[in-house]
Amino acid sequence: MRKNKALLIFSIFVFAFLFVPLLIIVVTAFGEAPTITFPIKGFTFKWFANVFKSKAFVDSLILSGKLALYATLVALLVGIPAAYAISRFSMKGKGLLKSFFLSPTIVPGVVVGYSIFQFAILKLHMPVFQGLLLGHFLVVLPYIIRVVGSSLEQFDFSIEEAAWSLGCNKVQAFFKVVLPNITSGISAAFMLAFINSFNNIPVSMFLKGPGISTLPTTLMNYIEYNYDPTVSAVSVLLMLATIVIMFIVEKTLGIAAFTK
Amino acid sequence: MGYIRLKDIRVSYDNKNNILEGLNLDIQKGELVSLLGPSGCGKTTTLRVIAGFIEPNDGQFLLEDEDLTHVPVHKRNFGLVFQSYALFPHLTVFDNVAFGLKLKKLDKNVIQEKVDAMIKACDLEGLGQRFPKELSGGQRQRVALARALVIEPKILLLDEPLSNLDAKLRINMRIEIKRIQKKLGITTIFVTHDQEECFSISDKVAVMNKGVIEQYDTPEEIYAHPKTEFVARFIGFENFIPLKKKENHVYVGENGALFHVDNDVDCQSCQATIRPDDILVITSVDNKENILKGTVEVRTFLGKSYQYEVATELGRVVVNSSNEHIYESGQDIVLLLPANKIILV
Numbered sequence: 001m002r003k004n005k006a007l008l009i010f011s012i013f014v015f016a017f018l019f020v021p022l023l024i025i026v027v028t029a030f031g032e033a034p035t036i037t038f039p040i041k042g043f044t045f046k047w048f049a050n051v052f053k054s055k056a057f058v059d060s061l062i063l064s065g066k067l068a069l070y071a072t073l074v075a076l077l078v079g080i081p082a083a084y085a086i087s088r089f090s091m092k093g094k095g096l097l098k099s100f101f102l103s104p105t106i107v108p109g110v111v112v113g114y115s116i117f118q119f120a121i122l123k124l125h126m127p128v129f130q131g132l133l134l135g136h137f138l139v140v141l142p143y144i145i146r147v148v149g150s151s152l153e154q155f156d157f158s159i160e161e162a163a164w165s166l167g168c169n170k171v172q173a174f175f176k177v178v179l180p181n182i183t184s185g186i187s188a189a190f191m192l193a194f195i196n197s198f199n200n201i202p203v204s205m206f207l208k209g210p211g212i213s214t215l216p217t218t219l220m221n222y223i224e225y226n227y228d229p230t231v232s233a234v235s236v237l238l239m240l241a242t243i244v245i246m247f248i249v250e251k252t253l254g255i256a257a258f259t260k
Numbered sequence: 261m262g263y264i265r266l267k268d269i270r271v272s273y274d275n276k277n278n279i280l281e282g283l284n285l286d287i288q289k290g291e292l293v294s295l296l297g298p299s300g301c302g303k304t305t306t307l308r309v310i311a312g313f314i315e316p317n318d319g320q321f322l323l324e325d326e327d328l329t330h331v332p333v334h335k336r337n338f339g340l341v342f343q344s345y346a347l348f349p350h351l352t353v354f355d356n357v358a359f360g361l362k363l364k365k366l367d368k369n370v371i372q373e374k375v376d377a378m379i380k381a382c383d384l385e386g387l388g389q390r391f392p393k394e395l396s397g398g399q400r401q402r403v404a405l406a407r408a409l410v411i412e413p414k415i416l417l418l419d420e421p422l423s424n425l426d427a428k429l430r431i432n433m434r435i436e437i438k439r440i441q442k443k444l445g446i447t448t449i450f451v452t453h454d455q456e457e458c459f460s461i462s463d464k465v466a467v468m469n470k471g472v473i474e475q476y477d478t479p480e481e482i483y484a485h486p487k488t489e490f491v492a493r494f495i496g497f498e499n500f501i502p503l504k505k506k507e508n509h510v511y512v513g514e515n516g517a518l519f520h521v522d523n524d525v526d527c528q529s530c531q532a533t534i535r536p537d538d539i540l541v542i543t544s545v546d547n548k549e550n551i552l553k554g555t556v557e558v559r560t561f562l563g564k565s566y567q568y569e570v571a572t573e574l575g576r577v578v579v580n581s582s583n584e585h586i587y588e589s590g591q592d593i594v595l596l597l598p599a600n601k602i603i604l605v
Contacts, residue, residue, distance in 0.1 A: 158346040161313060164333040165340040166360035166411060180350040 022239065029232035036229055047233040057234065060218040067129075067214060068197035071136035072144075072190055078137075079144030080186065084178070086145070087152040101145040109202030112138055117206040128209030135203040140193035147192060151185025152178075191245045199238070261325070262286030263447055264310070264415065269319035271305055271471075279305045280316070281471040287464075292441050292448040294458040297468035298494070303451045304419060306468070310449060311417050312336050323414060339408030339446075343420040345400045347392040353379070353403050354388040360411035374410055381440070382406040398429045405437070409444065416441070416448040422457060434461050455495055459483065467491045485523065489531060489605045497533040497603070498578045504529045511604075515573040518549045520599040530604045536567065536580040538601035541587070542594050550602075552577065552595040556587050570595065 024038050029047055031040030051057050116135045120126040163173040204214040223231055264287040271280040280302045287293050295303035308314045312333035321329045348356050361371045382402040422430045438461045441448050452458045458465055459479040466476045475487045486492035503511035505528050511519045554572030565580045587593055
C-alpha cells in the first residue's frame, strides 16, 4: 500500500477530534478538585462513590435500565413478527413500509417526544412510566425491525417450507426453524435497542415526570446546577457499559449488520 | 386411473396471466416421473401445487382418488427435496433426519432406529453429529434425501435436486436417487431443466412449455418421436423444414423436392425435423428423393465430429459429420435425409 503522509496526518486529527474530549472526560473523573478541571490535581475514586451515594442517580439508573429492558422486550414482541412479515410476504406498499421502518433517524426524537407528550400525557393522562415506555418503544422499534429484518434477509425460506413438509404447522415451523436461525440477529437487535433507549434524551425530556427521570436527563439537570466530577464519573460508567455491549454485539453478529 | 391425478389445474397469481393452464397429469404408483422444461414453463409451480405450497385457482389434485387440493402442506406427508437442500442449519445431521419423526411423536427408540437405518441407507454413517455447514454438497444432498424419506412419505418430490452439484457427482447422485426410489418403490416427481438427467432416470417425462404439458411419454418415445416443434427443439432437433403433403408418406418441399417419410402423421402442411447427427453427407446422387443440396457456410470442430452449417434451398441446415471427410466452407455438398429419421411436427 502506498503511504500517504497527508492522509495519515489528517486521519490522526479526525481521530483526535473525536477521542480527545472523551479522554479528557475520563481523566477529569479522577480529579480531587470539587469542580471539573483539567489537568487534574490528585487522584481519587470518590466521584464514582458519589454517583452511587446520590439517590437521584441510582433511582434514575434503575429507571433507565428498567425502561430500556421493557421497551426493548415489547419492541421485540412487535418487531420480530413485523420484520418476518415484511421479508416473507409480498404485499402492496411493501417498499414504503420498509423504508418507513428502516429509517429510524428521519423523525427527530424531539418530534416523537413532543407528539407522545401531546397525545399520551395531555389527552390520555397516561402515567409517567407508561408514557416513557411508549416513547422508548417507538424509538427502538425501528432498530429491532431493521436488524432482525437484515438477519431474515439471509434466511432461506425453503428451510421453512421443508419444515412444513415434515409436518410442522406454520407456528411450529416459526419457533422450531426460523427463530433458532435468527437468534444472533435478535440478540444484536436487543442490545442495539437497549443502548438507544438507555441513552435517549429527547423523548425522555418530554415524558419525564416529577421525581421520575431517566439517567441521561438526570445527568443534564445535574450539570445545570453543579459542575463537579460526578458527571464525568457517570459518563465514564455509561461509556464503559456501551463499550461492553457493543463488544458483545461485534462478537455475536458483527457491527456490519447495522450498516447494511 | 392414476395414483396421482392433476385435473385441469389453473394457477394464476394476478388472475390475468396463467402460470398453469388446465394442466392434466396422471402418474401411476411407483413411477418416477420428470417434469422437464425451460425456466418459467411452470414445472416448479406444478410441483408446488402437488406439495401444497400453492392452492390452484381451479382444478383438483387427487391422490388415490382422495381430493387433497385444499389439504395444507403439513398434513400431506410428502417428502420434499429442495434445490438449496434447505437443511436446518442449527441441527445436526441426526436431528435433521429425525425432525419429521419427532413431530409425529414417535417413541425415542423407534426414532433412533429409523434414523440410523436411513443414515446408513443414504451412506451417511459417522456424520450424524455433524452440522450441515460441515458437509460437502453431495453429503448435504443425501441428508436432504434421508430427511424426506425417513417419514415414509406417500410421494417424493424433488425440485432440481442436482443442479448445485458438479458434473461427476450429479451423475452419481442421479443413479443413487434412482436406486433408492426403485428399492422403496416410492412414487416420485422430479423437476429438472436438464434433458440428459431427466431421460436417464425417469420412467416417464412430461415436457412442459408455457404452463401446459406438450408431451407426456416414456423418455425413449420422446427422444424418438417428439410430437411438437417445442419438444423437438428442446431435446436437440435443430433442423426444421416446412413441407406439404403430396400423398401418404410422401411430402414435397418448397423447391419441389420429394421426401419420403416413414412416420406419417395426419397433416397437410407441417415441418420435417431431423437431428444433426442423422443427416448424411453423400457424394453421389443415386436417387432423387430425400436429397437436399447446399453450400457449407461454417464448420466447427466438436471433437468426435465436425458440425457444418449448410445453406440449402430449404433454409439453413445443421449437420454433424465424422472426421473422415472434411468439407471446407464454400464447398457444395449433398445431404441425405433418411426416411426413417424424419419426424413430422
